[in-house]
Amino acid sequence: MxxxxxITVALLCTSTNVMAxxxxxxxxxxxxxxxxxFDDPAGFELSIGAEVNNNLSLEASFIxxxxxxxxxxxxxxxxxxxxxxxxxxxxxxxxxxxxxxxVGLHMWDGELKEDGFGLLExxxxxxxxxxxxxxxxxxxxVSFGARYNSYDMDGDDVTIFSLNAQLSF
Numbered sequence: 001m002x003x004x005x006x007i008t009v010a011l012l013c014t015s016t017n018v019m020a021x022x023x024x025x026x027x028x029x030x031x032x033x034x035x036x037x038f039d040d041p042a043g044f045e046l047s048i049g050a051e052v053n054n055n056l057s058l059e060a061s062f063i064x065x066x067x068x069x070x071x072x073x074x075x076x077x078x079x080x081x082x083x084x085x086x087x088x089x090x091x092x093x094x095x096x097x098x099x100x101x102x103v104g105l106h107m108w109d110g111e112l113k114e115d116g117f118g119l120l121e122x123x124x125x126x127x128x129x130x131x132x133x134x135x136x137x138x139x140x141x142v143s144f145g146a147r148y149n150s151y152d153m154d155g156d157d158v159t160i161f162s163l164n165a166q167l168s169f
Contacts, residue, residue, distance in 0.1 A: 022048070104129060
């Protein structure tokens with residue numbers, strides 16, 4: 001519920017810009033949770049953003065990093081998710097292709113569970129994240145792209161490489 005409140009505040013703060021040049025997006029990709037012995041799950045990202053100008057966008061995202069397990073019986077399972085607020089500095093390569101650098105803060109939650117036992121540990125925090133990406137416009141409303149983002153979580157890095165679709169309004 002706390003995350004829904006943060007998204008609502010972010011949307012209200014950017015509502016003027018969103019109405020003029022906003023976008024929503026969805027991405028899915030491979031996660032590296034950075035812990036030896038655990039598999040790399042699939043995850044997804046939902047985002048909403050506003051273009052301030054041709055070179056700068058503000059974006060709020062929810063990222064579900066999926067569930068990773070160690071594969072040893074009884075299995076330990078790690079679940080992570082985050083709510084991120086960032087700025088994208090963009091460079092236009094041509095009329096249809098942009099590259100960008102993204103940086104911001106994210107509020108994350110994580111749990112470690114053991115099959116048959118339950119919750120072993122729960123942790124959360126607020127840390128920095130950064131990433132790079134590229135976007136190709138299909139038309140004025142739809143674009144596709146790829147992103148590589150790295151999220152610090154109390155000194156550990158969790159990364160995601162994702163393919164994304166974006167709808168502008």
